[in-house]
Amino acid sequence: MAGEGPAWSTDPGPVVRPYALTRGRTRPAHAMRMHSRLLTLPSPAARQVVTPEARRVVQLCRGHGCAVAEIAATLGRPVHVTKILLSDLIDSNVLMIQPAEDGADPTDPNFLGEILAGLRRLPDRAGT
């Protein structure tokens, strides 16, 4: 979580801020969902991002990546503003959207069975 306090606030903040963050852009160029997973690419561009926000994103999306909603919450930004920021980073070859995973169909019994088994195996639930 960001060092300067909680990532959430009941105060929506100054409304000019989103414009500054997104450099005037008002919509994301890449379609993404709240739960879309972003991955940091091993590109030089990813090592050269300058803004603190972009650096944080690069960090969050290393390895297994991070969902849009989680990035937004960590940055303390609205989801929509975050999507624009992420979209820019995709264009700059810093990030990519993880393609939809095979076997993640929410109506597939195997998939659901796997999640159910996983829930039952949670550390402090075993044996209950």
Next chain:
Amino acid sequence: MPVYDDSPTGQAPEPAPTVDAKIVIAGGFGVGKTTLVKSVSEITPLTTEETLTSAGTEVDDLAGIEAKTATTVAMDFGRITLTTPRRQMVLYLYGTPGQERFLFTWDDLSYGAIGAVVLVDTRRLADAFVPVEFFEHRMPFVVAVNEFEGALYRYHPEEVRTALEIPPDVPVRACDARDRHSAAGVLEHLLMHALAVAEGRTHRRSLTATTALGART
């Protein structure tokens, strides 16, 4: 989408076998959504904001946000990592307010979700109507009655079912959102129900049940 080979290093990112799933937790203000997410999440629930105007229309465009009518809706966000023999799975929990004026965010929220939990506070039963109606036609859901000691009368889950006109095949059960076991039990219950729906053992939308009740027409 950038191709891996675009990068001079020519390396693909670390393979991400992580598979995501999500569950929506909906209900009226103060019903215990944040509490439930907190009880089961491995991270402190985070809150994201989505922008909306007082008209309730989606702001897919930031232009116009300077208008005084713009406001934000807070959503809770939690995560549970599940290890299965085959792969790592991450279950995301999204807590969202159930008021009608926030409905527009639910399409994004519920897209690809395996199901929903509608949390109910018996002191404000009516708050559950909108979410019940929304999920009834979209995805498997269960109703969890969060028990507050302050309630004058402890409703039986079946009374809640009747009051909210919930179809017979939709599970309704009591829970304590503050208790990890109880909260995890609600998720487990949802998964069992979603599995039954997926396997055709019960109806997804329960049209026959709804018709039989005859109350929604």
